Amino acid sequence: MKRRNFLKNASLSTIGVVAAVNVAGCETKKEEKAIPVTGKDPVRPLVIATWNTPSAVNAAAEVLAKGGTSLDAVEQGCIVEEANVKNTTVGKGGLPDRDGRVTLDACIMNKEGGYGAVMCVQNITHVISLARKVMEETPHVIMVGEGAEQFGYSQGFKKENLLTESSKKAWEKWKEKSEYKPIINIENHDTIGMLAIDENGDISGACTTSGLAYKMAGRVGDSPVIGSGLFIDNEVGGATATGLGEEVLKTVGSFLIVELMRQGKTPQEACEEAIKRIVDKPGSNYKNFQVGYVAVNKQGDYGAYSIHKHFSYNLYKDKENKNHKSDFYIKEG
Helix, strand or coil: CHHHHHHHHHHHHHHHHHHHHHHHHHHHHHHCCCCCCCCCCCCCCEEEEECCCHHHHHHHHHHHHCCCCHHHHHHHHHHHHHCCCCCCCCCCCCCCCCCCCCCEEEEEECCCCCEEEEEEECCCCCHHHHHHHHHHHCCCCEEEHHHHHHHHHHCCCCCCCCCCHHHHHHHHHHCCCCCCCCCCCCCCCCCEEEEEECCCCCEEEEEEECCCCCCCCCCCCCCCCECCCEEEECCCEEEEEEECHHHHHHHCHHHHHHHHHHCCCCHHHHHHHHHHHHHCCCCCCHHHCCEEEEEEECCCCEEEEECCCCCEEEEEECCEEEEEECEECCCCC
16 A cells, blocks of 8 residues: 555656646747847837827927837827817817717727726817826726716816817718718728837837717727727737728727737738738728728837828837828729
């Protein structure tokens, strides 16, 4: 009996050692990432944002030039467009839903992967800052509607009417026929998405929007949804989206781009693959809507791609802020 017990215990010990070795091996494998290494010095600082948004990118660049964090940079950059009443797709002055209410969505992500978002918020202009408050001051990651609005007031945000006279007139004209027909690169460039890399090499991102013009009340697109409108992995890179949010949501586009970069694709290759996923979906009506992506990796390489032409992005790099036209999928016409 003693000999049997000894052999039994010895066998169990051996199994335990083998299991421990296997677990250790698995853990090592799990940590391996096929992140491309170019051998060149990383580009820092850098800011990239959807569409022609030079003032917003300048504001973010100023934060970085003073040694600020990428998180502060993207927040301050988005604030500029939220306050720009001439931009009818973001913040104050945004075109309303079909009932005449301006509702805003936003999200923000930091270098640790922290995330905060607000959806369907009325009467508060700077929802990107409100999203950051959700991330930093609550145990939650998403707050919506009246609850998010009341939380904003408790944090010192002021109540204001977001429907400007210009947007009100446009809505009243729309009501004459009440038809919703998305106009590529006009109604659908409903977002500013921004990514930044600071001097420490840390990446953050932000996304803010008033959503599609004359949407159904309560509609939320991709912009405030983690993995769709925005995704950041500080070890790999970040991506953000613009265009018809329903299609970005169906393919979880920004998360897809970051994962493709993790597997070794460049930001440009990853953006192109994400657009291809939308185009190749069975029954895709892609000729009738726009989606565009921008992305950066840890090295400061960047990419952009869209379905249709005329998508552009602003890039701050090497102390210069320039607007660039993105490459696109549909070449004919």
